[in-house]
Amino acid sequence: MGEYLEPVNNAHHSRLVEAKGFHFPRPRPGVEFAELEISVPEGYQIIIGQSHFIKTVEDLYEALATSSPGIKFGIAFCEASGKALVRSDGTDGDSTAMAVRLASDIGAGHCFVIVLRGSFPINVLDRVRSVQEVVGVYCATSNDVTVILAKVGKGRAILGIVDGVSPKGSETRSDKKERHRFLRTVGYKK
Numbered sequence: 001m002g003e004y005l006e007p008v009n010n011a012h013h014s015r016l017v018e019a020k021g022f023h024f025p026r027p028r029p030g031v032e033f034a035e036l037e038i039s040v041p042e043g044y045q046i047i048i049g050q051s052h053f054i055k056t057v058e059d060l061y062e063a064l065a066t067s068s069p070g071i072k073f074g075i076a077f078c079e080a081s082g083k084a085l086v087r088s089d090g091t092d093g094d095s096t097a098m099a100v101r102l103a104s105d106i107g108a109g110h111c112f113v114i115v116l117r118g119s120f121p122i123n124v125l126d127r128v129r130s131v132q133e134v135v136g137v138y139c140a141t142s143n144d145v146t147v148i149l150a151k152v153g154k155g156r157a158i159l160g161i162v163d164g165v166s167p168k169g170s171e172t173r174s175d176k177k178e179r180h181r182f183l184r185t186v187g188y189k190k
Helices: 011-019 056-065 093-106 125-130 173-185
Strands: 032-038 044-050 072-078 086-090 111-117 136-141 145-152 155-163
Touching (some): 032 093, 044 093, 044 125, 044 155, 056 072, 056 086, 072 093, 086 093, 093 111, 125 136
Antiparallel strands (some): 032 145, 044 111, 044 136, 145 155
């Protein structure tokens, strides 16, 4: 790990920053960290990401709905200003309710949660990433996840995601054969 560096604190640096119109307040105590554990029910998948505009819900809806006929999903998006509502839509009531609950629990501005039912992120992830408002994707999984959060002042941020568990060993020849066979059985490789 690198060493912790103290912030620059001298008169020249302060004048330079002020001359350019920027103001960097001193760090203040009070940043709170939290872990939010999410259990993903059997048959469901989740995608957690960050976006930047209220139009996200409608654009994600269109991207998902046109990716596969009959796809079941729910979307929730946390506004970061204005009314600061959790906006939502979807084709499946249970998935939409789950997405709203998860987004509300996360509570980070501009985060979105997609809950898929009976389909897989690999089939829609390119479509999700191609939505103009999407800044990034933290995870796309059926594993239980832990969301690492920071609360500062009036808002929250997602610092990262713990997806599943740590490795228990290295792949053997037998494991490799099993992986190859599985991917061909489910149709992802020929």
